[in-house]
Structures are given as C-alpha cells and as structure tokens.
Amino acid sequence: MTWEPPHDGPLPQHHHNCLGCGDRNPHGHHLQVRLEGGALHARHTFDERHAGAPGITHGGAIATVLDDVFGFAGYLIGQPAVTRSLSIDYDRPVPVGAICDITARLERREDRKLFLTAEGVDASGARLFTARALFLVVDLQHFHGPRPPDSSARSSRTLL
Numbered sequence: 001m002t003w004e005p006p007h008d009g010p011l012p013q014h015h016h017n018c019l020g021c022g023d024r025n026p027h028g029h030h031l032q033v034r035l036e037g038g039a040l041h042a043r044h045t046f047d048e049r050h051a052g053a054p055g056i057t058h059g060g061a062i063a064t065v066l067d068d069v070f071g072f073a074g075y076l077i078g079q080p081a082v083t084r085s086l087s088i089d090y091d092r093p094v095p096v097g098a099i100c101d102i103t104a105r106l107e108r109r110e111d112r113k114l115f116l117t118a119e120g121v122d123a124s125g126a127r128l129f130t131a132r133a134l135f136l137v138v139d140l141q142h143f144h145g146p147r148p149p150d151s152s153a154r155s156s157r158t159l160l
C-alpha cells in the first residue's frame, strides 16, 4: 500500500492509552491534534491535575503535551518517530484552566532525523513557551516489547 500525505483535519491518536492523546487513558491529556497547512495544531486546557505551583501548570505537564504533539510528526512523513531530544523555553506561566494553542512544525529532515519546533500561545496570542525537538525515525520493531494486557485497546484508527 502506498503512503499518501494526510489532508488538513484531525489526526488519529497514537493509540488509545497514549498519555498525550489516548482517548482511554484516564490520566491522559486527551489531546486532539489537527493538521492545518502543514503544521500540527492542538488547543489544550491544562486542569488542576496538571498544577505545579497553585494555579500554574507544571512544566512537566507542558513537556508531556509538547512531546506528544511532536510525536504526530510521524503522520507527516508516514513513518513512526520517537523523541531523541526535547528542549523547552518557558516564557510565561501557563494558568490552569486557560486555553493554550500549540503549533508544531517539521522544520527539516536529514535522513532519520526530524528537526521540529513548536510554540504555545494563550487566547490573546501571547507566547507561553517555545520548544525544539529531535525525533528519530524508527521501524515498527522499535515498539515490540511488553504489550498492555488489553490488546483490544488497539484499532485501525491508531498508529500502534
């Protein structure tokens, strides 16, 4: 089967239990990532579960979400890729309960290496954080390992 680039619109979750985007992970962020004009977009609202300082989103929660949005780069190239390096600049506190719009782009590819950037802004457009990541393309063997006991959690609408 030949791979075709995805059209603009919602992208499938990585898998149902994914911490970032899985719809069946009760501890997850339930991200919904869209492709728009070649860029990956997610609108997300962190909640009280994601607080570090009172009322302010934990930096690790932001890193989780960024890592997962970057993980959708696999859809742009039709091959799975995983994080090798992730770097974040936290420009402003992200209030719990506030809308956060995240945009990520594949800046360039060098063989297996995907160089990615992302930005998060609030509802007024003020920049909250920026990030850079290096993802490496892997083959499906990379994911062969211990599997969740509920293998029925997988479906054709997921990557794994």
Ligand SMILES: CCCCCCCCCCCC(=O)SCCNC(=O)CCNC(=O)[C@H](O)C(C)(C)COP(=O)(O)OP(=O)(O)OC[C@H]1O[C@@H](n2cnc3c(N)ncnc32)[C@H](O)[C@@H]1OP(=O)(O)O
Pocket: 014, 067, 068, 070, 071, 072, 074, 079, 080, 081, 082, 083, 084, 085, 113, 134, 136, 138, 140, 159, 160
């Ligand atoms: C079905 C679909 C599902 C897809 C499902 C996708 C789900 C995504 C979920 C969200 C994202 C995640 O959480 S992913 C999970 C978190 N990440 C992981 O678990 C990855 C753990 N790490 C690994 O498994 C491994 O380190 C790999 C596979 C990433 C890379 O290992 P490797 O193949 O040995 O590659 P390595 O030699 O280290 O590096 C390859 C090239 O990158 C360069 N390189 C390495 N680090 C850097 C760096 N910081 N900056 C610049 N360049 C670097 C090296 O010099 C080399 O260049 P050159 O000599 O080639 O020029």
